Amino acid sequence: MDALYRLEADKLDIFLQSLGPDIYAPVKTDAIRFQKISSVKEADLTALADVPVKDFFFRQREQLFKFTKGKIATEIKDAPFRIFFGLRRCDLNAVKHQDFIFIEKYKDPYYTAQRKNTLLFGYHCDEALNKYCFCGSMGLEEYHDIMFFDKKKYFLLNPGSKVGQKIVSEAKLKRAGTLKKKDTIPKGTDRLEKKDISKLFENSLWEKGADECLSCSACTSLCPTCYCHEVKDDVKLSDLKSGERTREWSSCQLKSFTRVAGEHVFREKRVDRFKHRIYHQLVYFKERYGVNMCVGCGRCITHCPTTIDFVSLINKMK
Template sequence: MDEFFYQIQKTDLSKFLNNIIQKNELYAPIKTDAIRFEKIESPEKIYLDTNADFPLKEFFFRDREKLFSFDKNKIKVEIEKPSKTRVFFGVRRCDLNAVKHQDFIFMEKHKDPYYSAQREDAILIGYHCKTAPSKYCFCGSMDLGDHYDLMFWEDESHYFVHVGTKKGENLINSSKELFSKTNIKLNEEHKKIDFTNRLKKKDISKLQDNPDWKKGVDKCISCAACTTLCPTCYCHEIKDEVTLSDLQKGERLREWSSCQLKSFTKVAGNHVFRENREERFKHRIYHQLQYFKERYNIEMCVGCGRCITHCPTEIDFVEIINEMKEK
């Protein structure tokens, strides 16, 4: 795609978003009791002061997905697809990269039709952070790329907009009168976000037995908020649910699960492999920072910091790792 930015006046943003609403469903961060992406009818409510508490994960890798319905041994596979194109506005760089990693695991590595049906037509419009929106952000330490249809950078009186895909370009073309081409090129400087280079030690392969893990483990209450709010965690379980009026009929469901819970490794006969909290706590961090990379050569964690911001006991695993002394 073209390296040159477009620009749009700030006062024209709502016109652009209203144009989108005409033909599509628009989702953007809204602040109520929490900040989350919701379908909106008018752009006024959009909240961009800080990142959303909930990532986009639930829209594509849904927390409860029907794999098929059954009637005794007869199986019917019906895959739901959104009837209108969904456009997501205001997605941060970390969350866009999280979508990239989920696209990789669900669409490239596996051909998951349930994820694809939700994801395929969706359009992602980014909103680039200038500085860390939370003191726990560490995206600057992670290996992030460009994964968006359009990306917005806020400036004094206007936004600079970069086109990432054909889909993004089409959106601009459908509101052509609002955008003008600039002669400024996208470069690495634009992608830098201040105060996010927090994780100093990314190779944790030799730290498995470090006693400092205890600092985090001792405060962990195994609530699973970290994995639930993580934009990249994709572990799930499968279960059957029957219709109460006819027990032969029902559905097989895929639901999010959490490695922080004992049940995650419980086998028949009630043996639990990761019985103690330390093993479970470390498993999450190692899957994010090491195991996924060993297997796929991609860092799974995107450094959004939600697992720390929303941890009820604020376990800052980044700080814990930084302070670890290697033998």
Template sequence: MMGLIMARANFNEVLEELAKKYVIYAPKKYEGEGTFSDTHRVRYGEIKCIEEIEFNEKSSFSYKEVLLPITQTLFFFTETEVKEASMNEQNLLIFLRSCDLHAVRRLDEIYLRNGFEDIYYKKFREKAKFVVMGCEKSFNNCFCVDMGTNTCDHYEAYIHLAEDQVAFDIKCEELLSDAKLKAMETTEVTPKFVTENPVHVEIPEKLDLRIIYSDMWEEYSERCIACGRCNFVCPTCTCFTMQDIFYQDNHKCGERRRVWASCQVNGYTDMAGGHKFRENKGQRMRFKVMHKIYDFKKRNGYHMCVGCGRCDDVCPEYISFSNCINKLGKAMDEVE
């Protein structure tokens, strides 16, 4: 472990060195690309200097779109052969929050340790290293403290910005060598993590599958509009669909793409013959909630939800996932 305190300009020199080996991604502010023309949006993009990194706002999309692209071509096909699509072979350095680094563990569980290895995810994942960004205060709708994801120590590096100084802590020897920092004067850097959220959640210990009979889900059939935005911004949602694209000049040739999908939208569970597993929106909400805080934990020992609050941020109907969790105790009393 190596701790450094340096000026912003000096850290840009570090980034310049790292950029020779890594494509560096971080939350970035995009002016004029928000909901309205005079607003901005924070999402992940390639950066070259520390001034481009957004430290003071939560990104509306998570790091996930770097490791798991929204649309990804898997292979090309003709009448006689199939050719796997080439992938970006560059190393990745990703700046993210503690909750998002915990979310990486969830993706690894699903894509690498779930009885098979997804080769497309694995290729990105093996080339990725992570720099955790310290959070001194909670953002709106976060409940990471109650989910136990507000702190972490399994990072390659840690960064904290204080006025014109950068605190940088490196655990990874490879990063240390790549950044050529060994000759610099070192100091102790203590990571700063948020310790309190205004939003609190309480997951009932007695929660079980009887909850499916509760009347609480009817509220979401009325309120939810099945837009799927909550799934797309979630750092731990992994559902996708497949699209076969046929070229116009030869309808026997084309490509297969993997595209993000949502368990909340109409048609996601449609099967041959017209059968649907979860027809109304309350049933879909029930499935999502139970997957995040019950099913996944039963299999893996920890919750899928990391408490980032992005689903609450983005919902056009102001449906709160944290409020839904807090209703489960009374719902269990109801079904009992």
């Protein structure tokens, strides 16, 4: 789908509000994060959201079921119809990867229920939003219901799904040209020079990155693609027959993540944990599923307390 349609900038609010009451967009509070808006004027589209939309679908903490005196009860409710407006290309691809894992590959009912009634409206970046973006090196694809290209006085809308096409048709927007592949990749975002790091595993520069790593897990928490989690049973000592099973985000950067019975820890050294994250993002996922897991958003660099730039580290590796 490469058709473009024109929407005047002053009609954006009416257009969005006409689609339903639950419109979410990046809003600057303590950080830029997605929240419900009543007008598009509340949205901050000047920078990449600090917090991705991951938590709306793959919840940070999710109750899987409750158990009471031998009975198990599961409550899975579909999320209401929601539109997320202002998603960048990196984050759209991150949702694509999570959809693949939680809907196509493993059919997770909890994720599916949260994701089901959601439309994804993208907001195209003409160029890198900050110095750590590298989405242009990641081979991203189109994954949106509608992508918005901001031309200041007007927007060009590219429907990427049947629903998106229906919306622009019903709004009677005028056709305004055809989207070209070269216009979909933001300028200055091809920072990662190596396409294959599989032979760099023993490179000594990994130690340099790991030396500055605090194993804090900020990188994996804010990464829009990371999906590692732990499953826990919580049972009250006063009533051993009742409790709940939950899953919570976890992180390969924590030593406890690979601790198994007998107190064995598979990735005891910080450098092994640091490397594992990068290899999962750039090698292992690709080996299994044919695409990079990483979408090049750069959040794991921007929000790392010691700003470990693994992209420039890899670029220096020989």
